[in-house]
Amino acid sequence: MNDEALTRAAATAFADIDPLPGGVLDAARDALRHRLPGAVLAEPGDPSVLPCGVRGGDGQRVAFSGGGASVELSVRGAELTGRVRPVPASPVTLRRATGPSARQAADDAGRFAFCDLPPGPASIVFAGPDGATVATSWFRV
Amino acid sequence: MDLLEQADPGDLVRRARRDDEDAWNALVTRYSELLWAVARSCRLGDADCADVVQITWLRLIERLDTLHTPEHVGGWLCTTARRESLRLAAARGLPPIQDVPAAAASPHDIVAARESVCAVATALRRLGRPCRNLLRVLALTSRYSEVAAALGMPTGSVGPSRARCLAALRRELAG
Structure with a gap:
């Protein structure tokens, strides 16, 4: 052969x-x-700390920035909490690679939380300060 | 579809930028098996391999419009899949790849392989992991730049490693 x-x-x-x-x-x-054509990508400051979907630990935190805005996220088990700055004018959307998206208005400090999330890739989408759509890079829940 | 399967990967990326679903599906068909092999080379299980392939394609989607050299999309995908695989392997507590000895096939595996697959499969199971990974990736792409990106090795060492691993496979087949 x-x-x-x-x-x-x-x-x-x-x-x-x-x-x-x-x-x-x-x-x-x-x-x-x-x-999302035309959306601005918000990238993690340090890609090595992107949440990796390992459940049951102390959770992981990561910060994204892009389009004049920043997002801090904390993934702990099936719960995702975060804060967008500056506070977005419209609700924050949680995209899932599989399954439906969810929307939630951030509070006066730009904070939001999504619970009971099934595992898998996720991304946060929101309106940036100049009105452009900003989407975080995909991370694992 | 046959024409798309032979199309230049850079053209497929440019067409996918215009939401051409057939072009996107052609990219997926061409590279998904290679990305699965990259994840497997990092010793991930089925669910994690599936996760790596999915998130690698999502990463390409988020950068589809800004990819500087669409012609090199294969290498970009391999590099991304390897980075995701290594991160996930570290999160799972798997030891660094170079510390893992070649997996010894159990007698049951060998019998099952002989009966259900073929002599080549049995010989591949006996090979050390680096050679098995290299031959698997080489079976899926002939571009040495993509092989190098998939396995995190210098492009210049792909040819010599290929020759060495094929010789090792021949020895296993003869033995």
């Missing part, structure tokens, strides 16, 4: 041993509907 044939045989074997589950492809195709 030459190198190419051996590589092809290995490909077949890997596909047999550890196939890509169909649901993974469905979720990947579905990602396109989360596109």
Whole structure:
């Protein structure tokens, strides 16, 4: 067997041993509907501390900034609390990669909380100070 | 769809920017298996591998309009998936990759593999993890830059490593 044939045989074997589950492809195709053209991306100050979805610990905190606004988030188990500054003029939206979004008006200090969240990727969307839509980078709950 | 499968990845990105669903699906079809292999190379379980693939595609969506070199989207996806995998592996308390010895196949695994898969599968199970990961990724992309990004190795070492791992696989097949 030459190198190419051996590589092809290995490909077949890997596909047999550890196939890509169909649901993974469905979720990947579905990602396109989360596109927000024109939205400003709020990025984490330190990507290494992005919440990672490990439940039962002390939780993780992360700060995002972009579009003249900042968001501080705390993920603890199935609860997400946060604060947007400056205080947004319209409700904050919690997007989920799978499942429905949720909306909630922030209080006078820009604080909000979402509870009983199923695990999975999430993102916060809100109106920035100049009216532009701002979306945080995806993080895990 | 056949034409899309052969399309340049940069063109697919540019079309996806215009909300072309077929182009997006073609990207997903082309790279998802590779991203799964990247996550698996970091020893993640099924649920975490699925999570890494999903969040990698979401990261591409959030940067679709600002990606500087759409032609290199494959390498970008691999790098992103590897970074996400390593973060998740660390959060799970898995040891650093280089500290993990090659997994020894159990007699049950070997018998099951011989019976249900084929000799190549059995030989792959006997290989050390680095070679198994490399051969898996090479089976999914012929671009050495993507292989390097997927496994966090220098591009220049992909060719020599490929030759070494294929030789090791041949030895296992002969033995």
